Amino acid sequence: xxxxxxxxxxxGLLLWIAWPPTPYTAFLLFVGLVPMLLLLEEIMQSNSNxxxxxxxxxxxxxxxxxxxxxxxxxxxxxxxxxALVAIPISLIPYSLGPLLMSTxxxxxxxxxxxxxxxxSLAGLVCFWIGYEYLHQSWDLAFPxxxxxxxxxxxxxxxxxxxxxxxxxxxxxxWLVNILIFLICINLKKQGQKKHRQRLVxxxxxxxxxxxxxxxxTYFNYEEQDDPSNIVVVQPNxxxxxxxxxxxxxxxxxxxxxxxxxxxxxxxxFFIWPETAIFDEKGVDEDQIRSSNYYLQxxxxxxxxxxxxxxxxxxxxxxYSHDPTPSxxxxxxxxxxxxxxDAAVNIENSARVQFYHKSxxxxxxxxxxxxxxxxxxxxVFAHLGGSxxxxxxxxxxxxxxxxxxxxxAPVICYESIYGEYVGKYVLKGAQFxxxxxxxxxxxxxxxxxxxxxxxxxxxxxxxxxxxxxGNTGLSAFINQRGDVVKQxxxxxxxxxxxxxxxxxxxxxxxxxxxxxxxxxxIIAFLIIIYLIVKKYF
Numbered sequence: 001x002x003x004x005x006x007x008x009x010x011x012g013l014l015l016w017i018a019w020p021p022t023p024y025t026a027f028l029l030f031v032g033l034v035p036m037l038l039l040l041e042e043i044m045q046s047n048s049n050x051x052x053x054x055x056x057x058x059x060x061x062x063x064x065x066x067x068x069x070x071x072x073x074x075x076x077x078x079x080x081x082x083a084l085v086a087i088p089i090s091l092i093p094y095s096l097g098p099l100l101m102s103t104x105x106x107x108x109x110x111x112x113x114x115x116x117x118x119x120s121l122a123g124l125v126c127f128w129i130g131y132e133y134l135h136q137s138w139d140l141a142f143p144x145x146x147x148x149x150x151x152x153x154x155x156x157x158x159x160x161x162x163x164x165x166x167x168x169x170x171x172x173x174w175l176v177n178i179l180i181f182l183i184c185i186n187l188k189k190q191g192q193k194k195h196r197q198r199l200v201x202x203x204x205x206x207x208x209x210x211x212x213x214x215x216x217t218y219f220n221y222e223e224q225d226d227p228s229n230i231v232v233v234q235p236n237x238x239x240x241x242x243x244x245x246x247x248x249x250x251x252x253x254x255x256x257x258x259x260x261x262x263x264x265x266x267x268x269f270f271i272w273p274e275t276a277i278f279d280e281k282g283v284d285e286d287q288i289r290s291s292n293y294y295l296q297x298x299x300x301x302x303x304x305x306x307x308x309x310x311x312x313x314x315x316x317x318x319y320s321h322d323p324t325p326s327x328x329x330x331x332x333x334x335x336x337x338x339x340x341d342a343a344v345n346i347e348n349s350a351r352v353q354f355y356h357k358s359x360x361x362x363x364x365x366x367x368x369x370x371x372x373x374x375x376x377x378x379v380f381a382h383l384g385g386s387x388x389x390x391x392x393x394x395x396x397x398x399x400x401x402x403x404x405x406x407x408a409p410v411i412c413y414e415s416i417y418g419e420y421v422g423k424y425v426l427k428g429a430q431f432x433x434x435x436x437x438x439x440x441x442x443x444x445x446x447x448x449x450x451x452x453x454x455x456x457x458x459x460x461x462x463x464x465x466x467x468x469g470n471t472g473l474s475a476f477i478n479q480r481g482d483v484v485k486q487x488x489x490x491x492x493x494x495x496x497x498x499x500x501x502x503x504x505x506x507x508x509x510x511x512x513x514x515x516x517x518x519x520x521i522i523a524f525l526i527i528i529y530l531i532v533k534k535y536f
Contacts, residue, residue, distance in 0.1 A: 012065030338391035
């Protein structure tokens with residue numbers, strides 16, 4: 001048992017050390033799952049009559065260590081409600097992913113009972129990708145720990161994400177780990193030297209071929225010249241002081257002052273962070289042109305004839321008929337209201353464009369599974385959201401400037417969804433604007449991981465990413481995934497950059513998460529087979 005526990009802990013620690021934002025350790029992803037595979041094999045070859053139980057909970061131990069050490073910062077965003085409540089709530093994101101990962105390992109054990117080792121390992125990869133795809137699709141979505149995200153620091157290694165997305169990285173990691181695992185178990189066998197040599201050769205090729213292709217692409221990639229001047233602003237307003245402490249007008253004045261310091265006559269977009277225009281009551285979308293906040297922005301834009309302000313805003317909208325599922329009826333009236341964590345594009349004309357955040361954070365911005373968990377609303381109210389009452393739109397939409405430039409308004413958490421960001425590009429986005437407020441997590445690795453993952457969106461879409469964080473980090477990322485310019489944490493500043501617009505579509509943008517969907521279908525069919533095999 002001590003050896004099993006050691007292997008589980010070793011696997012969890014190796015994956016954590018390899019995970020962003022730790023530099024120069026991504027190569028450990030190629031061996032991080034080997035101890036786990038050896039653990040599973042040891043249990044399956046044992047005489048225990050509790051093999052399924054041991055596989056599930058031993059693998060959970062390793063994956064729990066990896067996940068908890070990597071996303072420990074979740075606790076920081078909720079600790080203000082008190083440790084007694086914050087700790088058990090934090091255990092949800094810490095444990096949910098590992099539970100699904102352990103389920104994939106348990107399914108592998110069940111498949112191994114009726115299929116050869118090679119086919120079972122292929123099934124394990126499908127089960128794992130199926131879990132990752134589920135964890136980005138259901139109401140409790142939290143795809144932060146998708147294995148392919150692990151190369152976000154070493155982005156030059158995965159330039160082929162423009163064809164596969166992050167699920168290509170998941171397959172790469174599993175392939176190399178499985179080959180090394182097969183070498184390890186082969187070492188215990190006598191008289192199979194040639195087979196072992198073939199496995200070693202396959203492992204070397206599995207690492208070098210994708211890596212060589214990626215590095216060749218990275219060093220030979222050239223952007224087409226189509227410059228546009230963009231300004232990104234970081235106002236550095238404490239998220240806990242945005243309400244009541246500093247007036248909305250003063251916050252906008254801060255943003256305007258910072259913008260003017262670096263603005264040019266040809267600046268096309270000023271990008272302000274999530275909820276930069278924040279009012280406790282919100283802003284009525286239908287009446288925004290009479291809002292003092294809107295007029296402030298209009299006066300600022302007057303000298304910049306082609307400029308736009310793309311900013312986050314807390315807004316609401318009334319409905320007298322056809323209310324949405326998230327809207328609430330105003331007591332005593334046949335009128336419904338929806339509140340949004342939104343983005344708005346304001347320009348030198350009367351046109352105003354809105355986008356309502358679609359990928360809402362479970363609990364904070366969207367109550368999972370409707371009314372079933374409504375009893376948790378008072379707890380989630382302390383997480384910086386609106387206790388699951390935000391409205392949303394189903395599909396992304398693109399903001400277009402008067403000069404025809406298409407910008408993707410990606411709000412915070414949405415930036416970790418590769419296929420969803422790709423849909424902006426399909427609809428005409430020529431660059432990606434990520435507006436976020438990472439101050440809830442304080443100065444932890446959460447903000448660094450968020451920026452690192454944005455590099456992968458740049459590669460997948462071959463679009464510049466312009467990220468505006470309220471308290472940091474803000475940055476410009478080019479089409480290769482390089483951070484060209486970056487701000488410091490908790491610093492009030494603005495930065496500008498001439499970026500290159502792009503209208504070409506990558507294979508991944510056109511086809512989305514096709515690898516994940518195919519693997520999920522295969523996993524589902526295997527599960528049906530296992531059920532039929534067991535009971536019929």
